[in-house]
Amino acid sequence: MNVNPLFDAPGPRTKRAFRVANVVALLLLLGGLAWVVLVLERRGQLTAAKWEPFLTSDVWSDYLLPGIGGTLGAAAWSVVFAGIFGVVFGLGRLSQSRVLRGVSGAIVEFFRAVPVLLMMVFVYQLLIVYRLVPSDRLALTAVVTALTLYNGSVVAELVRSGVLSLPKGQREAGLSVGMTHGQTLRSVLLPQGITAMLPALVSQLVVVVKDSALGYLISYAELLRQAEYVATNFSNYIPAVMVIAAIFITINFALSAVADRLARRLRSRTSGRLAPQAPGLVTSTK
Amino acid sequence: MTTLSTDVSSLFAQYDIFGAFAMTLRLTGMALIGSLAIGTVLAVMRISPIPSLQLGGAIYVNVVRNTPLTLILVACSLGLYTQLGIVLADSSSSTFIVDNNIRLAVLGLSVYHASFVCEALRSGVNTVPTGQAEAARSIGLSFGQSLRLVILPQAFRGAIAPLGNVVIALTKNTTVAATIGVAEASYVMKEMIEFRPDVIFLVFGIFAVGFVLIVLPVGVFMTWLSRRVAVTR
Numbered sequence: 409m410n411v412n413p414l415f416d417a418p419g420p421r422t423k424r425a426f427r428v429a430n431v432v433a434l435l436l437l438l439g440g441l442a443w444v445v446l447v448l449e450r451r452g453q454l455t456a457a458k459w460e461p462f463l464t465s466d467v468w469s470d471y472l473l474p475g476i477g478g479t480l481g482a483a484a485w486s487v488v489f490a491g492i493f494g495v496v497f498g499l500g501r502l503s504q505s506r507v508l509r510g511v512s513g514a515i516v517e518f519f520r521a522v523p524v525l526l527m528m529v530f531v532y533q534l535l536i537v538y539r540l541v542p543s544d545r546l547a548l549t550a551v552v553t554a555l556t557l558y559n560g561s562v563v564a565e566l567v568r569s570g571v572l573s574l575p576k577g578q579r580e581a582g583l584s585v586g587m588t589h590g591q592t593l594r595s596v597l598l599p600q601g602i603t604a605m606l607p608a609l610v611s612q613l614v615v616v617v618k619d620s621a622l623g624y625l626i627s628y629a630e631l632l633r634q635a636e637y638v639a640t641n642f643s644n645y646i647p648a649v650m651v652i653a654a655i656f657i658t659i660n661f662a663l664s665a666v667a668d669r670l671a672r673r674l675r676s677r678t679s680g681r682l683a684p685q686a687p688g689l690v691t692s693t694k
Numbered sequence: 695m696t697t698l699s700t701d702v703s704s705l706f707a708q709y710d711i712f713g714a715f716a717m718t719l720r721l722t723g724m725a726l727i728g729s730l731a732i733g734t735v736l737a738v739m740r741i742s743p744i745p746s747l748q749l750g751g752a753i754y755v756n757v758v759r760n761t762p763l764t765l766i767l768v769a770c771s772l773g774l775y776t777q778l779g780i781v782l783a784d785s786s787s788s789t790f791i792v793d794n795n796i797r798l799a800v801l802g803l804s805v806y807h808a809s810f811v812c813e814a815l816r817s818g819v820n821t822v823p824t825g826q827a828e829a830a831r832s833i834g835l836s837f838g839q840s841l842r843l844v845i846l847p848q849a850f851r852g853a854i855a856p857l858g859n860v861v862i863a864l865t866k867n868t869t870v871a872a873t874i875g876v877a878e879a880s881y882v883m884k885e886m887i888e889f890r891p892d893v894i895f896l897v898f899g900i901f902a903v904g905f906v907l908i909v910l911p912v913g914v915f916m917t918w919l920s921r922r923v924a925v926t927r
Contacts, residue, residue, distance in 0.1 A: 413827040413845055414819065415743045416837065426744055434746040451778050521909040522902045523866040525880050530898040533887045537894055614760065621762035625873055632765055636772075645777045649769045653761050660760035 448646065458644035462651050467638055475634030476655065482548060482620040482630060486555035487613060493556055494563025499598070501568050504589050512564070519561040525622050528554035532626045547628035551620060559616055566608050570601030607671035614660045614667075621656075631655060701893050705886065705900070714882035715904055721799060721868040721878055726861060728804025733811025740812060741819055751812065758809040763802070763870050770802040771795065771874035792877075799871035803864065810860045818853025819845075823927070851923045858916025862909050879904060 418426060448454050461467045500512030519527075532550035535541055541549050574597055582592030602609075624632045631652050639648040705711070739751035758766075774780045775798060782801065783793035822845050830840030869880035883901045887894050 412741060412743070412819075413822045413824045414741055414841065416827075416831065418743065429744045430746045433744055433750070437746065437750045447778065453777070517910070518902070518906065521866075521906045521913075523869040523880065523905060525869040525872065526883060526898070526901055526905065529880060529884050530887070530894070533884075533891065533894060537891045618760075618762040621764040622870065624764050624768070632762065632768065636768075639772075645772050649765065649773050653765060653769075656762060656765065657757055657760045661756070664760070 453644075453646045458642070458647045461638065461642045461644065462647065467642075471634045471638045472631070472652070472655075474629060475631035475652070478548075478623075478628065478630040478634070479617065479620050480659075482551045482555065482623060482628065483613070483616045485548075485552045486559060486616050486620070489552065489556040490559040490563050490616070493560025494567055495598075495602075497560065497564040498567025498571075499593065501564060502571055502593060502597075516561040516564045519557045520565070522558075524554050524558045524619055525625065527557055528622055528626060547623060547626050550626055551623040551628050551630075554622075555616055555619055558619075559612060562612055562615075563609065566605040566612070567598070567601055570603075570605035571597045572601075573604060574600055603674055606674055607667045610667035610670055611664060613663045617656070617660055617663070698896070701896055702900075705890070705893065705897065709882060709886050711882065711900060711904075714877060714879045715908075717796075717876065717878040718865070718868050719908070721796070721803065721871055721876065722861075722865045724800045725803035725807060725864055725868065728800060729807035729811050729860070729864065732804055732808035733815065736808060736812035737815035737819075740816055755809040755812055758806060759813075761806075763806050763867055764873055766806050767799060767802040767870055767873050770798040774798065774801075795874050795876050796871075799868075799874055799876045803867060803871070807860060807864050807867070810863065811857065814856035814860055815849075815853050817856050818849040818851070821852030821925075822848045848925050851920075851925055854916060854923065855920035858913065858920065861916065862913055865909055865912065866905065 445454070452458075462472075497512045497516050500508050501516065503509055503512070528550050531553045532546060535546050535549060571593070578596055578600065579592055582596040583589070587595070620628075620630055621632045623630045624636075627633060635648045635652040639645040642648075736751045736754055739747040740755070742748065775794065781790075781794055782797035783790055785794075787793065826844055826848065827840060830844040835843065868878055871878055872881035872884065875881070879901055883897060886897045890897065
């Protein structure tokens with residue numbers, strides 16, 4: 409029985425009504441699906457010629473696999489740098505020094521408020537104007553920088569709320585055995601805070617993977633851009649979009665599943681009851 | 695300092711920066727209405743006691759949530775319009791391309807954020823303990839009464855904070871509409887930087903501050919509101 413406060417456990421008459429509604433709803437959903445297929449068919453989007461390219465190894469080796477590599481590569485670099493950025497500024501926000509707290513807070517709030525795309529475009533143009541990196545690394549650098557700044561700020565908030573969600577006794581215990589505030593933070597609170605936040609951190613990976621598709625706008629060779637090349641070659645936009653959507657969804661679904669698993673496994677790993685919630689994390693795409 | 699202020703005033707004179715932000719706000723407003731409408735329907739589906747509706751809602755949310763917004767907007771423009779010939783504006787009008795792109799962007803943004811609206815509303819319902827429904831029933835309230843008087847008021851209050859996050863994300867995500875040529879803030883910024891690379895930091899600063907000025911008050915207001923109406927348990 410699902411725990412839903414809205415509905416009573418159904419009696420026999422309601423059960424019958426539900427069964428009827430169930431069938432009607434199912435027919436409506438299937439009808440909608442059939443209508444989509446029909447429209448695609450009528451517009452000639454379901455012909456074999458449009459789908460066949462995705463069964464050839466050339467399309468995969470020339471376009472899609474490099475695209476997946478570009479997407480995952482940018483995501484991987486961003487995750488590493490965002491982790492470092494997040495721990496540094498998360499600790500900064502928890503520091504005893506008011507100045508350090510203020511500066512870290514301002515940086516984190518700023519990069520959380522500015523859209524990732526804005527930063528990506530800015531960094532890209534900045535790199536071009538000042539010739540800071542070789543031209544074949546321009547787009548990757550811009551994508552990774554923008555993703556790092558935004559997601560690093562999110563990680564900083566996660567670290568902070570993870571530490572703040574710990575029971576007060578943890579900090580008191582650290583201080584009472586003679587550790588300084590910094591030592592307590594680093595060796596007692598931070599490991600537990602990060603453990604508590606691990607599921608949220610993993611779900612943030614979904615955001616990183618999705619946002620790497622913003623690199624499309626600055627011609628970074630990620631999956632969406634590569635799929636467009638395929639679509640231009642074979643004039644099969646709809647199939648190309650569907651195929652890469654499936655790839656994105658598969659990758660992100662797997663990441664979400666890992667996050668769920670972790671959440672369940674880690675529930676007993678930290679001291680005290682934890683319900684860590686950082687504001688505005690998983691909902692945002694930027 | 696004088697050069698800075700001349701630069702700023704020349705930039706504002708030369709480019710329609712306020713117009714760009716007006717477009718950002720317009721996209722936000724329209725997509726918010728759209729995503730609230732679709733998201734509410736989805737939330738009702740997901741919390742309904744009918745399994746096939748629950749399944750349909752769950753599939754929508756999980757598929758859309760895991761798809762990049764950029765992909766959705768490109769699919770709206772190249773897929774719906776270019777390939778399937780679906781138009782959302784009057785094709786004989788002189789501003790057809792602009793109108794159509796804006797509406798496609800609103801459609802894409804609404805479809806994408808509807809999944810987050812749905813989850814926000816659902817999390818609001820989840821904040822209501824089952825005991826509240828049991829208590830309502832035990833004092834003799836009917837199903838409709840307990841929904842109207844006890845459960846929904848608490849559910850809406852619980853949903854405010856997550857909805858606030860959706861609004862903020864949506865505001866920032868309107869920048870992705872630049873992908874399909876809608877002249878909102880990020881699009882205009884890109885143009886400005888390309889033509890005036892000498893003042894690149896200034897241009898970025900103007901737009902970054904613009905977003906901070908839009909996003910921070912929304913965040914503060916929603917947090918204040920959610921605290922103010924919070925149900926203390």
